[in-house]
Amino acid sequence: MVAIDAGTTGVRALAVDEAGQPVAWSYREFPQHFPRPGWVEHDPMEIWAAVVTTLAELNGGLDQQIAAIGITDQRETAVLWDRRTGAPLAPAIVWQDRRTATRCDQLREQGALPEVRARTGLVLDPYFSATKVEWLLTEGGVARGPDLAFGTVDSWLLWNLTGGAVHATDPSNASRTLLFDINTLEWSQELCDLFGVPPACLPEVRPSSGRFGTTVAGAGLPAGVPVSGIAGDQQAALFGQACFTPGMTKNTYGTGSFVLMNVGPRCPEPEEGLLTTVGWVLGDGTTAYALEGAIFATGSAVQWLRDGLGIIGDAAEVGPLAATVPDNQGVYLVPAFTGLGSPWWDPYARGTVVGLTRGAGRAHLARAVVEAMAYQTRDVVEAMSRAAGRRVETLRVDGGASVMNLLLQIQADQLQVPVSRPRVAETTAMGAAFLAGLAEGLWSSLDEVASHWALDARFDPKVSPAAADGRYAGWQRAVERARHWAAPAASGELRAP
Numbered sequence: 063m064v065a066i067d068a069g070t071t072g073v074r075a076l077a078v079d080e081a082g083q084p085v086a087w088s089y090r091e092f093p094q095h096f097p098r099p100g101w102v103e104h105d106p107m108e109i110w111a112a113v114v115t116t117l118a119e120l121n122g123g124l125d126q127q128i129a130a131i132g133i134t135d136q137r138e139t140a141v142l143w144d145r146r147t148g149a150p151l152a153p154a155i156v157w158q159d160r161r162t163a164t165r166c167d168q169l170r171e172q173g174a175l176p177e178v179r180a181r182t183g184l185v186l187d188p189y190f191s192a193t194k195v196e197w198l199l200t201e202g203g204v205a206r207g208p209d210l211a212f213g214t215v216d217s218w219l220l221w222n223l224t225g226g227a228v229h230a231t232d233p234s235n236a237s238r239t240l241l242f243d244i245n246t247l248e249w250s251q252e253l254c255d256l257f258g259v260p261p262a263c264l265p266e267v268r269p270s271s272g273r274f275g276t277t278v279a280g281a282g283l284p285a286g287v288p289v290s291g292i293a294g295d296q297q298a299a300l301f302g303q304a305c306f307t308p309g310m311t312k313n314t315y316g317t318g319s320f321v322l323m324n325v326g327p328r329c330p331e332p333e334e335g336l337l338t339t340v341g342w343v344l345g346d347g348t349t350a351y352a353l354e355g356a357i358f359a360t361g362s363a364v365q366w367l368r369d370g371l372g373i374i375g376d377a378a379e380v381g382p383l384a385a386t387v388p389d390n391q392g393v394y395l396v397p398a399f400t401g402l403g404s405p406w407w408d409p410y411a412r413g414t415v416v417g418l419t420r421g422a423g424r425a426h427l428a429r430a431v432v433e434a435m436a437y438q439t440r441d442v443v444e445a446m447s448r449a450a451g452r453r454v455e456t457l458r459v460d461g462g463a464s465v466m467n468l469l470l471q472i473q474a475d476q477l478q479v480p481v482s483r484p485r486v487a488e489t490t491a492m493g494a495a496f497l498a499g500l501a502e503g504l505w506s507s508l509d510e511v512a513s514h515w516a517l518d519a520r521f522d523p524k525v526s527p528a529a530a531d532g533r534y535a536g537w538q539r540a541v542e543r544a545r546h547w548a549a550p551a552a553s554g555e556l557r558a559p
Contacts, residue, residue, distance in 0.1 A: 063499050064120065064128050064283070065491035066113055068135045068215050069295065070156065070317040071365075073109065075116035076491040077124055080504060082514030084486060086123050088116040095153065100160035100400065100548075103153035106141050109215060110222050117282030128283060130273075130502045131223070132291035132494030134298035135215035137238045140194035142263075143218065145209045148226055152202050154215070155194040158318075158358060158400045162193035163409040169193075174256060181243045181250055183329070183338025185407050189356065192240035192257040199258060210263040214238065216292050217265045223289055225278035232270040233349075234297040237340040242267070244340055244351070245329050270297075270342040271497040291497030295490045296320040297341050300352060302493030303458045303484065304512040311446070311454045313439055313473075314490065315463035317365075318403070319357040321442045323450060324350055333449035335405025336442075345501055353449060355404035355442025359413075360435040361463055363397035367431060373424045381466035384429035392417035394540035395430040398547075405445040406545065414544035417536070435463060436472040437537040443477055456480045460489040467519070474521040475530050485518040 067074040072091040079085050090112040095103040121128070138157035143150045155161070166186040169175070175186050184190055195212055198204045213221070217231045236242040236249070241259060243250040247267070254261045268274060270293045277287040293301060296314060300322045303312040308326040313319055322341070329351050330338055341350035364380050367373045374380055396402075398411035415430070439457075447453050456479055463469055464483050474481040486492055499505045523530075 065494040067491040073112040088119040102156040130290040132498030134494035137294040162188040224275035228275035290501035298493030302489030304515040315461035359397035396544040412547040
């Protein structure tokens with residue numbers, strides 16, 4: 063099995079054997095484009111080039127036939143292309159982009175939020191795809207017409223892998239667009255009308271586990287390899303963490319962090335501060351829904367320390383540097399570089415550092431970044447526990463930052479529950495591989511998939527609830543100072559007041 067994990071900053075291709083173990087991988091970063099304040103764009107062709115390169119490199123090192131491909135992706139990023147030529151019609155607008163914040167404000171003022179919440183489980187926020195597509199069609203110069211195709215990154219890659227033969231997505235990605243009714247599991251004509259998106263440009267929605275099509279020559283792999291699994295990155299991580307029982311919860315520490323709780327086969331009512339999303343739909347119709355808390359900046363804050371401030375030379379240095387000081391010396395960093403997600407949903411929040419004294423140094427700032435990951439997760443888990451009416455008993459974690467023992471210990475202290483890290487940290491790619499493998503009969507059941515999950519390390523709380531609460535109180539004060547900082551400008555950009 064080969065999984066394509068098309069993330070926000072790079073593409074990873076991972077080969078997985080029948081025992082559910084990674085055997086080879088390849089990775090390529092691709093450029094990030096920031097043309098204006100609050101704007102984040104990708105070149106779809108640069109994403110595709112990274113996919114082709116990683117697949118070719120991976121395939122060159124394998125000595126066995128590839129059974130199938132699974133795709134997982136960065137979800138809400140919007141791509142428009144021409145069905146006839148296959149060429150992108152504009153830069154992809156990334157999920158982090160804030161340019162449509164004022165449009166979301168207008169829709170709320172018009173009373174659209176209750177219907178949006180009821181149909182999609184989401185909120186009116188520029189994070190999601192619909193207002194991005196609307197902007198491209200009204201402000202971005204993209205013309206409507208029969209050859210217009212829209213998709214999240216999974217659809218764009220599937221189109222290219224199959225040589226333009228398949229324009230499709232799965233329910234987990236569709237549920238992140240603000241155009242998909244998660245109750246009926248179909249595109250909503252009413253929501254398409256609300257956002258001015260032509261239904262004809264939307265991809266077909268198929269089960270997350272099932273054959274979508276086969277590869278053509280030039281995709282970095284031999285022609286004829288089945289593409290048999292698709293899921294958004296966070297739902298794929300929930301699947302890869304084997305969170306198949308309602309109540310099981312995971313957090314992925316990536317560019318952002320995303321906490322998901324499996325809530326079972328029935329779509330729950332919308333919950334304040336949280337998102338309801340489709341986890342997956344299997345080939346037999348088995349459906350899992352999830353509550354989600356979306357945190358916009360965790361790993362990207364580490365990148366900011368590296369690339370923006372030059373405090374570290376490599377992302378791997380942040381944990382050891384943070385561990386050189388026993389505490390944050392009162393320094394808190396709120397990494398609201400593109401606003402705050404769950405449970406605040408404030409697109410006008412901005413990054414803030416508070417508590418600086420002359421004694422504070424680079425280690426304290428590094429520690430503040432690490433602690434911010436844990437505090438933001440606590441924000442979400444507490445909201446999720448209230449909404450679900452049950453306490454999270456343990457948190458399964460993955461993603462790049464999960465290698466930091468310091469982070470996971472702070473997380474356990476803040477949540478006052480065990481935090482478990484699996485042996486295989488690339489659970490997002492593993493989830494895509496498992497979905498594809500189920501479709502092709504490589505694994506027979508969810509129980510067999512779950513048997514491949516293995517514990518690497520468990521972190522239990524080491525501080526008292528009172529001590530954890532005292533540190534968390536400082537974080538909450540810092541968040542209040544970060545909120546509502548930017549103000550909308552007439553151009554759609556965001557500016558400081």
